[in-house]
Amino acid sequence: MRVIAGLAKRIPLITPVGLDTRPTTDRTKETLFNMLQPYIVDCNFLDLFSGSGAIGIEALSRGAEEAVFVENGQEALNCIRTNLTKTKLMDKGRILNLDVLSALIKLEHQGGKFDIVFMDPPYLKGEEEKVLTYLKDSCLIDKNTLIVVEAALETDFTYLEELHFYIDKIKKYKTNMHVFIYPEASD
Template structure:
């Protein structure tokens, strides 16, 4: 008999697949971005992401990447190392019928970035906490992000910036600090 794993769920809150439920495995290090935080993020970004090329680097549940695709992103690349999470991402992509706009890759984030040749307009960076991922990845960002790219970061603490990108807006939900960053000067808080 095949192993069955308990499932958790998250709802897409806007765009083409609004109200659709995505299922993903229960795992201690999997923290899907809550509805309220995603709603704030996409208010900051604008509701329509038409033409944007997005990278969801630690895809996990896929909440951010699927939300971007639902809101018109022309391409979304999801990178995930966990086989169980990756299988759930693939199942959810089939369920939604996303097709060629979405690419799901099983890889370590640092190795993926080292070989990346594509330029992205929006990076979702929600790595496991307390493992130094943001500090390790910061020097690599300029190599694969477009000049006017935005970065959304979730972390265990407030971050004034990440590499050349400075926090433009930020908030906190429980123990998670979330940030919208762009190249250049800090413009304030949300």
Template sequence: MRVITGEYGGRRLKAVPGESTRPTTDKIKESLFNMIGPYFYGGNCLDLFAGSGGLAIEAVSRGMDKAVLIDKAPAAIKVIQENIAVTKEEEKFKVIRGDAARVIKNLKSEQQVFDLVFLDPPYAKQQIVSQIEALLDNNMLSPEALIVCEVDKKVDLPETIKQAQVYKSAEYGITKIMIYELVSQEEGENE
């Protein structure tokens, strides 16, 4: 695993040991960023199930200003911190150990707003719809925010979750990527 391109391009990243984490392969990561970017002009990124931290680190490498990485597994937190150290810009990252739903509530109280969100939970424990709803209900997404969901290809996520609507999707082997964008009330009514 490595950072593909950008400021940290080519730097090696560690994977979380064991079977509990399923890292996004470099091939899928590159395809995913080609779908959403591939580069950014600032903004804040949230990775709710960070695993090794590879997606958020890639996003900052490609131009995001800051990233918040969340995971509840101690082994993942340790690897995330080691991978962030590889960037030599630890100040651009905030690592939080905890349950996604609880962390969303805490971030709301800090009035955090995100431009890019990654949701790549363990396949068996997905609550993506309720997590997206919580982010929307708590006004934690900028109007231009993108929400990237990585799921098993058998998982059927709705085309629309409140004001978030799928605008791109792709399948890679057993993995499906669904990218939501926010639509204004007027856009939703005009369709």
């Protein structure tokens, strides 16, 4: 696995050993960032369930202003630190060693908002619904925030309307998909 484009192009990244994380393949990452590219430059990027940090690092490499990495697995945290150091992007990255909901609460108390929220939670455990339920009333996002969820193909998103989110588009791959979600504009 490597950084695909930008300042850190071609720098190899390390990933945690084992089955606790599923590193996004280079091909899938490239497809994702081709869709995200118009929104990346100068954005504040939130990478939830960060794993190796590859997605947030790709955003930084392509011009994001800042990326916040949320991860609570020790081996994954070590990978994020190493990868940020290797890519010389540590000064633009912030790592929170917390579970995702605790991190969201902490970030909310610190103020600020994110332009893009990316999450790659464990598949089919309902974690994305918990995060979206929290975010629906959070000051961390606004009507222009793009939320991208990496999920198994069979993941149910029928609850989104009830939470006042809508799906802008879905990109399906062989075993998973990226779901692009926006908050509904409030009247």
